[in-house]
Amino acid sequence: MELNGAQALLKALEANGVDVIFGYPGGSVLPIYDALLDSPIHHILVRCEQGAAHAASGYARASGRPGVCLATSGPGATNLVTGIANAYMDSIPMVAITGQVPSSMVGTDAFQEVDITGITMPIIKHSYLVQDVTEIPRVVQEAFHLASTGRPGPVLIDIPKDVQQTKLTWDGLPEIDIKGYKPTFKGHPAQIKNAVHMIEASERPVILVGGGIVNPQAPAELMELARKAQIPVTTTLMAVGAFPETDDLSLGLIGMHGTAYANLAVSNADLLIGIGVRFGDRATGNTARFAKNAKIIHIDIDPAEIGKNTEIDLPIVGDAGTVLAEINRLVGEHRHDAWMEQIATWKRERPLKYRTDRLTVQYVLEEMGDLTRDRAIVATDVGQHQMWAAQHYKFLRPGQLVTSAGLGCMGFGLPAANGVQVARPDDLVILVTGDGSIQMQMQELGTARQENLPLKIVLFNNNALGMVRQLQHFYCDKRFSGVKLSFNPDFIALAKAYGIQTYQIHSKEETKAVLEEAFAHPGIVLVEVLVDENEIVYPSVLGNKGLDETLVYE
Amino acid sequence: MRHTLSVTVENKPGILTRVAGLFARRGYNIESLVVAETENPQISRMTIVVDGDGRIIEQVSKQLHKLINVLKIQDITHEEAVHRELILLRVNADATNRTEILQVAEVFRARIVDMSRASVTIEATGDTSKIEAILTTFRPYGIKEFARTGRLSMMRGK
Numbered sequence: 184m185e186l187n188g189a190q191a192l193l194k195a196l197e198a199n200g201v202d203v204i205f206g207y208p209g210g211s212v213l214p215i216y217d218a219l220l221d222s223p224i225h226h227i228l229v230r231c232e233q234g235a236a237h238a239a240s241g242y243a244r245a246s247g248r249p250g251v252c253l254a255t256s257g258p259g260a261t262n263l264v265t266g267i268a269n270a271y272m273d274s275i276p277m278v279a280i281t282g283q284v285p286s287s288m289v290g291t292d293a294f295q296e297v298d299i300t301g302i303t304m305p306i307i308k309h310s311y312l313v314q315d316v317t318e319i320p321r322v323v324q325e326a327f328h329l330a331s332t333g334r335p336g337p338v339l340i341d342i343p344k345d346v347q348q349t350k351l352t353w354d355g356l357p358e359i360d361i362k363g364y365k366p367t368f369k370g371h372p373a374q375i376k377n378a379v380h381m382i383e384a385s386e387r388p389v390i391l392v393g394g395g396i397v398n399p400q401a402p403a404e405l406m407e408l409a410r411k412a413q414i415p416v417t418t419t420l421m422a423v424g425a426f427p428e429t430d431d432l433s434l435g436l437i438g439m440h441g442t443a444y445a446n447l448a449v450s451n452a453d454l455l456i457g458i459g460v461r462f463g464d465r466a467t468g469n470t471a472r473f474a475k476n477a478k479i480i481h482i483d484i485d486p487a488e489i490g491k492n493t494e495i496d497l498p499i500v501g502d503a504g505t506v507l508a509e510i511n512r513l514v515g516e517h518r519h520d521a522w523m524e525q526i527a528t529w530k531r532e533r534p535l536k537y538r539t540d541r542l543t544v545q546y547v548l549e550e551m552g553d554l555t556r557d558r559a560i561v562a563t564d565v566g567q568h569q570m571w572a573a574q575h576y577k578f579l580r581p582g583q584l585v586t587s588a589g590l591g592c593m594g595f596g597l598p599a600a601n602g603v604q605v606a607r608p609d610d611l612v613i614l615v616t617g618d619g620s621i622q623m624q625m626q627e628l629g630t631a632r633q634e635n636l637p638l639k640i641v642l643f644n645n646n647a648l649g650m651v652r653q654l655q656h657f658y659c660d661k662r663f664s665g666v667k668l669s670f671n672p673d674f675i676a677l678a679k680a681y682g683i684q685t686y687q688i689h690s691k692e693e694t695k696a697v698l699e700e701a702f703a704h705p706g707i708v709l710v711e712v713l714v715d716e717n718e719i720v721y722p723s724v725l726g727n728k729g730l731d732e733t734l735v736y737e
Numbered sequence: 738m739r740h741t742l743s744v745t746v747e748n749k750p751g752i753l754t755r756v757a758g759l760f761a762r763r764g765y766n767i768e769s770l771v772v773a774e775t776e777n778p779q780i781s782r783m784t785i786v787v788d789g790d791g792r793i794i795e796q797v798s799k800q801l802h803k804l805i806n807v808l809k810i811q812d813i814t815h816e817e818a819v820h821r822e823l824i825l826l827r828v829n830a831d832a833t834n835r836t837e838i839l840q841v842a843e844v845f846r847a848r849i850v851d852m853s854r855a856s857v858t859i860e861a862t863g864d865t866s867k868i869e870a871i872l873t874t875f876r877p878y879g880i881k882e883f884a885r886t887g888r889l890s891m892m893r894g895k
């Protein structure tokens with residue numbers, strides 16, 4: 184069969200299970216857009232390429248398969264960059280495809296030429312500049328393999344326009360063998376035995392789970408280990424919900440805005456079992472004070488993560504789910520009653536608390552959790568509302584919270600929610616956003632409408648960049664600079680202009696009824712919640728402090 | 738401490754940028770980097786000399802390993818290996834000291850590759866300490882210019 188490069192690209196994508204592409208057209212991708220007309224792949228026209236990349240991220244998180252985004256050369260490609268960086272930081276499988284100026288013009292500063300493989304080099308798992316049309320089938324195969332295996336991440340394929348137009352004879356997809364890439368899945372048996380001994384000898388164990396809990400089997404193995412050996416579980420922001428937060432063994436979020444009891448448990452543990460976690464600074468606080476009474480076991484698929492930020496006593500390189508299954512085969516039943524009693528005391532004495540005399544974000548999120556916990560996927564933007572969502576909603580399932588954690592990228596929420604809803608058309612998808620964040624990618628309301636996505640948008644309007652305001656509260660002597668959004672649009676009128684059903688919440692009393700009605704609406708809705716800017720996210724671990732120095736709301 | 742890493746890579750476009758960029762962005766100190774094809778034209782060998790303690794070198798190696806086109810990394814600092822650098826240097830020389838300079842060059846088994854009325858150009862190879870010694874020895878005569886490669890290394894045959 185004779186195909187041109189663009190057709191071969193789409194055929195190879197299709198063969199890799201791609202049914203949706205988030206993209207935006209331009210001169211350098213005309214052949215691909217032309218070929219899309221004859222392809223079963225559904226193209227979703229976003230409103231800005233950054234939205235395409237974030238939507239692909241959201242899609243990947245909700246489906247477990249790589250998300251695909253497509254942009255033209257030059258500005259289209261640079262608009263993807265933030266979304267690629269975001270996917271890289273959170274290890275999200277993504278394949279980004281960009282058009283490039285014709286090969287003969289590469290390097291001449293041609294119209295809309297940027298060196299996108301160069302620009303993205305530090306923020307990408309791997310990239311290809313396709314120089315010959317015959318490479319396309321292999322490059323696509325490799326890209327999907329790389330994006331989705333080992334430690335997942337974004338892969339870029341940059342294709343000059345003439346390559347898209349050149350003909351090739353299609354004879355199927357090649358077997359691939361990437362010599363320099365052989366991720367380790369199974370843990371070393373001796374290390375696993377050692378881990379089991381350490382677990383059995385421990386009196387105050389804690390499990391810390393991170394975003395590496397991606398293997399679909401892993402959460403069940405995690406549950407088995409926690410139950411069998413009675414080990415409390417805390418998670419990073421990336422793993423919220425990987426262990427049900429309503430369980431007695433759950434400690435909730437660790438870290439800078441983690442629960443006081445998670446942070447105390449880690450600080451007092453004699454054994455910390457890190458599973459698919461990279462011990463980032465937001466999770467550990469001051470590393471000199473981090474888990475200083477504990478031996479640390481670290482299970483991670485990426486050897487470079489082991490010992491990068493903290494000293495590890497026992498490394499196990501491998502897939503979290505696979506290694507946990509091997510540990511579970513060997514570990515016996517254990518109880519740690521005194522330790523659990525101590526944790527129960529911390530939970531009682533230092534619970535998640537907030538002011539109750541007025542409408543707060545925290546209150547609304549708790550109500551939201553009670554209404555939708557068993558059925559919703561929640562995407563968030565970045566800011567105080569994000570932290571409160573992680574703390575107060577109480578998630579039950581892995582992947583139930585979709586959030587920009589490593590890059591902390593405002594504007595992620597709305598396009599990511601679009602991607603989630605595309606992947607899960609029948610699920611209730613809620614976007615928790617702020618007045619600052621939504622204005623960074625607000626144009627993606629158009630995408631949601633064009634695709635008839637029934638998103639439930641809950642917009643917390645405090646007329647402020649609350650999270651930065653909070654930083655200035657603590658670190659700049661309350662000298663608030665550049666954090667007041669003294670002009671905000673009329674969000675209700677704006678939503679109406681998009682044909683979106685709107686609601687407002689002004690008081691605690693009306694919260695539940697309004698949420699119930701809004702979530703029952705079949706189409707897209709926007710609920711604006713009017714809240715005060717004078718609110719601080721607690722618990723808080725201040726700069727350079729250890730987790731044992733967590734401040735709570737008094 | 739200085740470590741010598743011998744890294745074999747697939748000879749793909751951008752590989753040098755990927756390696757150099759990785760060192761730059763993670764703040765590792767490259768002292769020298771030499772790339773050349775191997776007996777297999779699809780594979781190149783990079784010899785990288787990097788300064789850092791054991792922990793840094795471990796991170797360097799692990800991060801390098803994550804580059805898809807990197808095939809193998811050996812820290813040959815403490816291995817039985819042959820290390821060579823090459824230097825070209827032009828030294829001031831006139832009728833009064835030219836013979837002396839030629840004799841000194843001979844001692845280092847260096848070769849004279851060019852000569853003019855006022856200077857002599859010398860080529861020498863050796864390990865780092867020999868190259869340093871050459872520089873120290875010729876400095877009093879006045880070194881007009883020199884160009885020096887990084888270190889090339891290979892494990893000794895077993």
Ligand SMILES: Cc1cc2nc3c(=O)[nH]c(=O)nc-3n(C[C@H](O)[C@H](O)[C@H](O)COP(=O)(O)OP(=O)(O)OC[C@H]3O[C@@H](n4cnc5c(N)ncnc54)[C@H](O)[C@@H]3O)c2cc1C
Pocket residue numbers: 272273274333334335392393394395396397398418419420421422436437438439440441458459460461462463465466482483484485488501502503504565566570587588589590591592650
């Ligand atoms: C405003 C703000 C505040 C924040 N506050 C906090 C906070 O209080 N607490 C907190 O925890 N985070 C917080 N974060 C997020 C933080 O920045 C980091 O993104 C997060 O802590 C990293 O989570 P992680 O360690 O799970 O790593 P991830 O980035 O999810 O990395 C996953 C790890 O798992 C490994 N892995 C991948 N696949 C597998 C596999 N199959 N098997 C085994 N291992 C695998 C990877 O190699 C990697 O080491 C905050 C972010 C923002 C924006």
Ligand SMILES: Cc1ncc(C[n+]2csc(CCOP(=O)(O)OP(=O)(O)O)c2C)c(N)n1
Pocket residue numbers: 564565566567568569591592593594616617618619620621643645647648649650651
């Ligand atoms: C793209 C980007 N720019 C700047 C920041 C810094 N920043 C972090 S949170 C925040 C404020 C977010 O405001 P809003 O969305 O209204 O949320 P709130 O904190 O008020 O709940 C800012 C400016 C960021 N994270 N991302």
Ligand SMILES: [Mg+2]
Pocket residue numbers: 566617618619643644645646647648649
């Ligand atoms: Mg705000």
